[in-house]
Amino acid sequence: MSFLSNIFDTVVYMRPDRLTGATPWHGHIPFAFWLVRQLRPKIIVELGVHAGNSYCAFCQAVERLNMSSACFGVDTWQGDEHGGFYDESVFNELKQYHDPRFGHFSSLLRMTFDEAVELFDDGTVDLLHIDGLHTYEASKHDFEHWKRKLSNRAIVLFHDIEVRDRGFGVWRLWNELQSQYPTFAFSHSYGLGVLQYGSDIPTTVSSLMTSDDNQRMAVQTHFQTLGERVNLLWQVRELSDRLTMANKDLQSTDRLLDQARAIESQLRAENEQLKTDVNRLTSELGAEIDQLKRTVQIYETSTSWRITRPARSMSRVIRRLARRQ
Ligand SMILES: C[S@@+](CC[C@H](N)C(=O)[O-])C[C@H]1O[C@@H](n2cnc3c(N)ncnc32)[C@H](O)[C@@H]1O
Incomplete structure (x- = not known):
């Protein structure tokens, strides 16, 4: 069976539960689902979680596929120069979503990447996603610093390998790594680099790295199309949320209108009563x-x-x- 048939695994059509904001990572979620299914990683680490679009996708796959993976999302939850700095509400909202659903196999580690690296034994991380600060120096530092933690089954993902402005430099690091490791790359949604670090990778995954140009294009097109579907799904959810809000506004406007109408008819009735009273009093006075x-x-x-x-x-x-x- 061609390795291409694997990319149609039903898991790639699973709907992501958590989609927040217009983040480019939405476009890579089907591939994240597929990768977790094929790689069956024992330990997943993400460097750079923010609102948790990519991280919760990994967790959702682990949970739905009944895997025994342990997941760790590392972030200071303060932001950085590229994505901007943000307040406590981002971490609080994510924690509220994450803990009840994934807390039994996943931990949010609120610290710097350099602090977190000491918590892991060497050679244990099977899937590492690097998505912190996107300068050349920072992404290189993160990769070099975490390299010794990677297992012989490890795959490393790099987001934003296609972004070349605003001081982004992951593309430069990616160019260097491509000549040192077997790799595969997606160019949609700001680009995602897939690097094979270990030698003991399931063939369905390692076949990506050895695929010919036609196969690569088929895989890229497939996951790009599925990524666009996720983007559309997010837009539909956004619009239906806005519609629900608008309906609520409309309902409260209707209620206010009803109240105004009730007050108006009450005032009319009181006015009529006043007129009758005045007429009666006037005629009584006239008679007197x-x-x-x-x-x-x-x-x-x-x-x-x-x-x-x-x-x-x-x-x-x-x-x-x-x-x-
Ligand atoms: C681009 S965002 C992550 C996006 C996320 N993966 C997603 O799915 O949308 C980068 C995050 O990395 C965090 N970060 C950057 N450098 C860091 C460091 N050295 N230690 C801890 N967190 C860091 C920032 O706080 C920010 O939340």
């Missing part, structure tokens, strides 16, 4: 005024009122004279 007028009229036309008129005139004259004096 009419009644008063009628009483005054009766009083003024009465005999006693007419008889006492001279006395009322006299009293007005006396009051006027008194005021003048």
Whole structure:
């Protein structure tokens, strides 16, 4: 059976559970799944975890494939000059996601790469992913420093081998390493270098390094297409999250509108009641005024009122004279 048939292993179609932000590593997740399946690494170490897109992909493969691998993700979770510096929320969010799912076989080591290297025995790491600071010096230092920890089954992954601006220099290191080790490279998603360090690698993996140009192109195209599918999946999730948010906003707007409508109809009802009350009071008042007028009229036309008129005139004259004096 051609080694090419292996790249169609069902694991490459598994959907990644964790996709955060628009990171180029999404495009390499199907290959990460495949590599874990084929290599069956006992110890996986990632240098540079950040939000955990690549690291959680390795962990997901270990968990779903029921492997007995131990995983270690190393990072200060402070950031660096290339990716930028960030706050505590990145580590806290990742830890909250990671610990309940993967805590029984995986550890997040919050320290520098140089500090972490002392925690491992020489010759024990089967899969090392180097994705820290991307200068030539830093990536070379990381590789040289961790080399003695690699086992005779080891594969080393280098991300960003295609980036040549902003002081990135992994491409330079990669050019050097290609002449020293069997390698395979993907150019999509900023490039991923696959370096065979050990001599005792499963043939399905080592065949990558010995494949001819046509086979290489078939493997690259296959994983690039699957990587694009993951990118699309992330976009769909993003859009559906935004849609859910927009729906929530819409629902609360609807609730506010309903409340406003209820208040409006209550105000209308109160207004109507006020109008009715005012009309009733006005007509009651009118009736009372009419009644008063009628009483005054009766009083003024009465005999006693007419008889006492001279006395009322006299009293007005006396009051006027008194005021003048
Ligand atoms: C490019 S990010 C890692 C991206 C990640 N692999 C992913 O899937 O998106 C690089 C990370 O390496 C960390 N880092 C860089 N140099 C480091 C060092 N010497 N020790 C520990 N962490 C380091 C930074 O804090 C940053 O989170």
